[in-house]
Amino acid sequence: MRSILNITDLSLSELDELIATAEDMIANPKKYSEVCHGKKLATLFFEPSTRTRLSFEAAMLELGGSVLGFSEASSSSAAKGESVADTTRVVGCYADIIAMRHPKEGAPVVAARKAGVPVINAGDGGHNHPTQTLADLLTIWRKKHTFEGLTIGMCGDLKFGRTVHSLVGAMARYAGVKFVFISPEELKIPQYVITDELEPRNIPYKEVSTMEEVMPELDVLYMTRVQGERFFNEADYIRLRDTYILTPEKLATAKEDMIVMHPLPRVNEISVKVDDDPRAAYFDQVLNGKYMRAALIMKLLEVTV
Amino acid sequence: MIIGQIKDGIVLDHITAGRGMDIYKILELEKLDCTVAMIERAASHKMGRKDIIKIDKDMDIDFDVLGYIDPGITVNVIRDGEVVERRQMELPERVVGVLKCKNPRCITSVEQELTHEFKLTDRARQIYRCVYCDHIASK
Numbered sequence: 001m002r003s004i005l006n007i008t009d010l011s012l013s014e015l016d017e018l019i020a021t022a023e024d025m026i027a028n029p030k031k032y033s034e035v036c037h038g039k040k041l042a043t044l045f046f047e048p049s050t051r052t053r054l055s056f057e058a059a060m061l062e063l064g065g066s067v068l069g070f071s072e073a074s075s076s077s078a079a080k081g082e083s084v085a086d087t088t089r090v091v092g093c094y095a096d097i098i099a100m101r102h103p104k105e106g107a108p109v110v111a112a113r114k115a116g117v118p119v120i121n122a123g124d125g126g127h128n129h130p131t132q133t134l135a136d137l138l139t140i141w142r143k144k145h146t147f148e149g150l151t152i153g154m155c156g157d158l159k160f161g162r163t164v165h166s167l168v169g170a171m172a173r174y175a176g177v178k179f180v181f182i183s184p185e186e187l188k189i190p191q192y193v194i195t196d197e198l199e200p201r202n203i204p205y206k207e208v209s210t211m212e213e214v215m216p217e218l219d220v221l222y223m224t225r226v227q228g229e230r231f232f233n234e235a236d237y238i239r240l241r242d243t244y245i246l247t248p249e250k251l252a253t254a255k256e257d258m259i260v261m262h263p264l265p266r267v268n269e270i271s272v273k274v275d276d277d278p279r280a281a282y283f284d285q286v287l288n289g290k291y292m293r294a295a296l297i298m299k300l301l302e303v304t305v
Numbered sequence: 306m307i308i309g310q311i312k313d314g315i316v317l318d319h320i321t322a323g324r325g326m327d328i329y330k331i332l333e334l335e336k337l338d339c340t341v342a343m344i345e346r347a348a349s350h351k352m353g354r355k356d357i358i359k360i361d362k363d364m365d366i367d368f369d370v371l372g373y374i375d376p377g378i379t380v381n382v383i384r385d386g387e388v389v390e391r392r393q394m395e396l397p398e399r400v401v402g403v404l405k406c407k408n409p410r411c412i413t414s415v416e417q418e419l420t421h422e423f424k425l426t427d428r429a430r431q432i433y434r435c436v437y438c439d440h441i442a443s444k
C-alpha cells in the first residue's frame with residue numbers, strides 16, 4: 001500500500017508508466033470503464049477546491065468506481081475538532097483510496113500514516129500538489145513527445161507558486177533541461193529551489209524580469225498568477241502587473257511550437273485573445289489532469305486492464 | 306586544573322567549545338543528584354579548545370539528540386575507573402520529539418498531539434527537515 005504526497009515520490013519510470021496509461025485511456029476509454037468497479041474513492045477536502053475535487057471524482061467515475069466525501073471542513077467532523085488522524089482513520093474504513101486537500105502543510109503525511117488505504121495529496125497549503133504536476137507533465141509530453149532538452153520559462157509569481165516549485169523538481173530530473181525564471185524582484189524563485197534542485201545537477205538557469213527578452217528561446221512558457229496582495233503597495237502591483245500579462249503581441253516572437261501553460265484559474269495574466277492560438281495548452285491541462293489522476297488511482301489500487 | 310577521576314559514570318568529551326552549557330541543559334543534568342563537572346575551554350590537540358562534561362553516575366542518554374546537537378562528541382562510559390565503552394556521536398537519521406517545527410503553516414502547529422519529527426536530508430550540509438512540511442529545522 002502506497003501513498004503519493006509529493007511528485008518526487010514517483011520515479012521517472014513510474015511517471016512514464018502513468019503517462020502511458022493516460023494516453024491509452026485517451027485512445028481507448030471503453031477499455032477502462034469498469035476497471036475500478038466496486039471501489040470507492042473518498043475526497044476529503046478540508047478546504048474547498050471544486051476544480052480539483054471534480055477532477056478526482058470524474059477520474060474515478062470514468063474508471064467505473066464510486067465517490068464519497070466532503071468538500072469543506074465546515075461540513076465535516078473537522079469542524080467539531082476531530083484530528084486529521086482520526087478523520088482519515090474512520091474514512092479509511094469505508095473507502096479504498098483517499099484524495100485529500102488540507103490548508104495545512106503536511107496534513108496528508110498524517111493521513112497517510114493512519115488511513116490504512118492509499119492517500120493522494122490533492123494540495124496541502126502552499127506545500128505540494130503532485131497531481132497538478134502530473135497534469136503539467138502529461139501536457140508537455142503530449143505536445144512535445146519528450147522532456148529532454150526543453151527550455152522551460154516560468155513567469156509571474158515564482159516565490160509562492162507551489163506548482164512552479166513542483167514542476168521544477170519534476171523536470172529537473174530530465175537530461176538537457178534549462179530553466180528561465182521570469183518574475184519581478186519581489187516574487188523571484190526562492191533560493192532553496194535553486195540550491196536543492198538545480199545546482200546539485202548543474203542545470204542551467206537564468207533569471208530575467210520580462211518575458212519579451214527570452215520569448216524566442218522557450219519551448220514551454222508556464223504562466224502563473226501575480227496576486228495583488230503579494231505586494232507592499234498598490235502602485236508597485238499596478239506597475240508590474242502588465243509586465244506579466246501574456247498578449248498576442250508578446251507571443252509574436254515565440255517559437256511556432258512553443259506551448260503556453262497555466263495551472264488555472266487565471267485572472268487576467270493571459271489575455272483571452274491568446275486562447276485561440278494553437279500554442280495555448282492551458283485547457284488541455286485540465287483534461288490531462290483527469291486522465292493522470294485516473295492513472296494514479298489505478299496504480300495505487302493496483303488494478304490493471 | 307585537575308578534576309577528580311570518575312569511578313562509574315559518563316564522560317562527554319570533544320564537545321564544541323561553548324556548547325557545554327547547552328548540552329547540560331538539554332540532558333537536564335541539573336536534575337541529577339550526583340556530581341557533575343563542567344569543564345569549559347579545555348586545551349585539545351584535535352580541536353584547539355573543547356568542553357567536557359563528567360557525570361559521576363551511569364545514566365541513559367538519548368544519543369540521537371546528542372548527535373544532532375554536536376556530532377563531534379565522544380561518549381565514554383566508565384566502570385571501576387576504566388573506560389569500558391567509547392562511542393563516537395554522529396548525525397542521526399531522525400530526530401523525534403525534541404525539536405519543534407517553527408513553520409506556522411505546518412499541520413503540527415494546529416494539531417498539538419502530533420509528535421514533531423525531523424529527518425536528515427543532507428548530511429554534508431547537516432540539514433534536517435520536518436517530515437510533515439519539509440521546513441528546515443533551525444539549530
Ligand SMILES: [Zn+2]
Pocket residue numbers: 106406407408411412413435436437438439440
Ligand atoms: Zn513542519
